[in-house]
Amino acid sequence: MQVSGRKVAVVGMGGVFPTCSNLAEFKEKLFANESLLREWDKATAHGKNIRSTVAGFVTEAEMDLEIIPSSIMENYPETYIDKLNRISANNLATADVGSIWAMISTLDAIKMAGWSTEETESEQTGVVIGSGGGGHEILRAAWHNFFELKKKSRLAGSHNVDRAMVYRDAANVSCLIKNKGVCESIGSACATGLGNIGYAYRLIKFGLQDRVIAGGVEGTSIETFLGFDSMQVLSRGFSPEKSSRPFDINRNGFVCAFGGGIVALEEYDLAKARGAKILAVIDEYFNNSDGDGDMFAPSFAGQQRLWKGLLANTTKRPDVVKVHGTSTPAGDAIELLSVVDALGETGYHVSAPKSQFGHMLGAAGSVEFIASVLMLENQAVLPCLNSDELSENLEGFQNSEQWNGPKKPLSVFRDLIPQQSFQKEINTITCLNYGFGGTNSAIMISKDY
Amino acid sequence: MDRQEIIKEIVEILKTVRTINPEKLDNVTEDTDFIADLNTPSTEMINIAAKVEQKFDIEFEDDDIDDLGSKVRDIVDLIIATKEKE
Numbered sequence: 001m002q003v004s005g006r007k008v009a010v011v012g013m014g015g016v017f018p019t020c021s022n023l024a025e026f027k028e029k030l031f032a033n034e035s036l037l038r039e040w041d042k043a044t045a046h047g048k049n050i051r052s053t054v055a056g057f058v059t060e061a062e063m064d065l066e067i068i069p070s071s072i073m074e075n076y077p078e079t080y081i082d083k084l085n086r087i088s089a090n091n092l093a094t095a096d097v098g099s100i101w102a103m104i105s106t107l108d109a110i111k112m113a114g115w116s117t118e119e120t121e122s123e124q125t126g127v128v129i130g131s132g133g134g135g136h137e138i139l140r141a142a143w144h145n146f147f148e149l150k151k152k153s154r155l156a157g158s159h160n161v162d163r164a165m166v167y168r169d170a171a172n173v174s175c176l177i178k179n180k181g182v183c184e185s186i187g188s189a190c191a192t193g194l195g196n197i198g199y200a201y202r203l204i205k206f207g208l209q210d211r212v213i214a215g216g217v218e219g220t221s222i223e224t225f226l227g228f229d230s231m232q233v234l235s236r237g238f239s240p241e242k243s244s245r246p247f248d249i250n251r252n253g254f255v256c257a258f259g260g261g262i263v264a265l266e267e268y269d270l271a272k273a274r275g276a277k278i279l280a281v282i283d284e285y286f287n288n289s290d291g292d293g294d295m296f297a298p299s300f301a302g303q304q305r306l307w308k309g310l311l312a313n314t315t316k317r318p319d320v321v322k323v324h325g326t327s328t329p330a331g332d333a334i335e336l337l338s339v340v341d342a343l344g345e346t347g348y349h350v351s352a353p354k355s356q357f358g359h360m361l362g363a364a365g366s367v368e369f370i371a372s373v374l375m376l377e378n379q380a381v382l383p384c385l386n387s388d389e390l391s392e393n394l395e396g397f398q399n400s401e402q403w404n405g406p407k408k409p410l411s412v413f414r415d416l417i418p419q420q421s422f423q424k425e426i427n428t429i430t431c432l433n434y435g436f437g438g439t440n441s442a443i444m445i446s447k448d449y
Numbered sequence: 450m451d452r453q454e455i456i457k458e459i460v461e462i463l464k465t466v467r468t469i470n471p472e473k474l475d476n477v478t479e480d481t482d483f484i485a486d487l488n489t490p491s492t493e494m495i496n497i498a499a500k501v502e503q504k505f506d507i508e509f510e511d512d513d514i515d516d517l518g519s520k521v522r523d524i525v526d527l528i529i530a531t532k533e534k535e
Contacts, residue, residue, distance in 0.1 A: 068467065071465070071500065071503065072499055072500060072502075072503045078496075079467055081467070089467040089468050090468050090490065092467070093467065093468050093490070093493075152499075154495055154498070154499050154514070155499050157493075157495055157496035157499060158492035158493065158495050158496060159492070159496075
């Protein structure tokens with residue numbers, strides 16, 4: 001249960017973003033309306049066997065990491081070297097590339113938060129970080145050597161489990177910062193990043209922790225990419241910077257991306273008392289399920305209930321709605337109509353940062369949360385790039401008898417969806433993310449006064 | 450290959466294990482304990498054993514690895530014993 005009087009502040013952020021060397025460059029590129037998407041050589045290397053070749057990816061070299069290949073296992077990373085000495089060899093030994101990103105981002109977030117060693121290592125500090133996929137790169141090589149090359153299992157050594165287990169990112173971060181509170185991982189597919197932040201918010205709000213490192217990470221992995229490529233759900237046929245086009249009439253899929261976003265959350269009064277800079281205050285978090293038995297299809301009813309739950313205990317309304325906005329044909333239309341159903345047709349703007357950096361899967365929710373905090377900080381709305389033309393016709397489902405949402409085509413809502421970044425007064429932002437399995441998450445953040 | 454040459458080869462393997470401080474590898478003897486003296490994480494022992502198998506072109510029995518001690522002497526003994534068996 002919520003503890004009366006406890007509020008949750010965002011006091012630190014760190015992350016790994018395609019084509020950006022740090023958070024400042026990420027911010028600069030986002031508000032300059034740039035795309036972080038590129039043609040991916042790892043995909044084009046497979047010729048016609050792979051359907052889509054555009055991605056938001058980060059290489060080891062771009063992160064100043066070097067792979068040390070195993071001398072006894074084919075294509076198996078024995079460990080990594082951090083050329084900037086941010087992470088020790090002992091911590092690198094237990095980490096896959098996503099976990100390394102989580103550790104680097106955590107150090108940045110804690111530095112920004114200004115937590116002392118005593119605060120960081122406290123029983124009141126938790127770690128809640130998740131990933132959408134497993135340690136696919138590690139597992140693929142280990143399994144290939146065992147099953148196909150008939151090598152002994154011991155050649156994979158001791159770091160096959162710690163580098164591939166579901167909560168490896170949280171575990172590695174916890175071992176790095178030596179916190180003594182909770183260490184867990186929430187998994188909710190493409191809502192994972194926001195789900196972990198929402199869970200961390202509750203840990204503080206409910207009085208269970210005073211500080212939590214939270215977020216999501218999705219390490220670059222062609223294996224992860226392939227899963228979505230095989231589903232035929234990835235964008236194709238456009239140049240990289242035009243590939244992610246939420247709400248546009250010609251959208252034909254999402255752009256798979258990789259990255260990480262980690263935030264430092266702290267009980268508001270404690271943060272204020274030590275003079276911390278409050279980047280944002282989390283007002284509400286709500287999550288639910290569609291309940292319609294459909295693994296993939298978005299649910300208008302589920303999203304209606306999501307909004308109802310989010311707004312149930314607040315009179316605040318968002319100035320910006322940071323949508324999930326993946327650029328898939330079905331998802332975007334349902335989402336925009338559910339936003340309009342909840343908030344009306346005016347008084348806010350819709351921001352779709354996936355149009356700039358693609359869909360970071362398990363990291364999407366946390367990186368987009370960071371993008372939203374940057375919108376609060378900059379007092380500017382991030383755009384929905386490539387939303388060039390909105391359909392002037394009703395969506396097919398809007399003609400069905402069961403449809404009880406807005407009966408207007410998407411083009412009517414053109415003014416809500418900026419194609420370029422622009423300045424405006426922003427006090428409150430709602431962030432939305434959904435995932436396979438019919439899971440829905442929403443959070444509301446505000447400027448501190 | 451005598452015991453001293455085997456130790457030299459083992460040290461070469463240990464130099465590739467990044468969780469071991471290379472400065473500790475200057476005076477490795479048969480009495481050196483991987484865990485107590487070199488601060489090798491115990492989880493690295495199986496990685497070292499696998500690299501030893503490759504370097505010396507031998508294959509240890511699972512039981513021998515299970516029973517392996519943590520001193521350099523123990524692995525030198527096992528290398529020699531395994532080579533003699535093959």
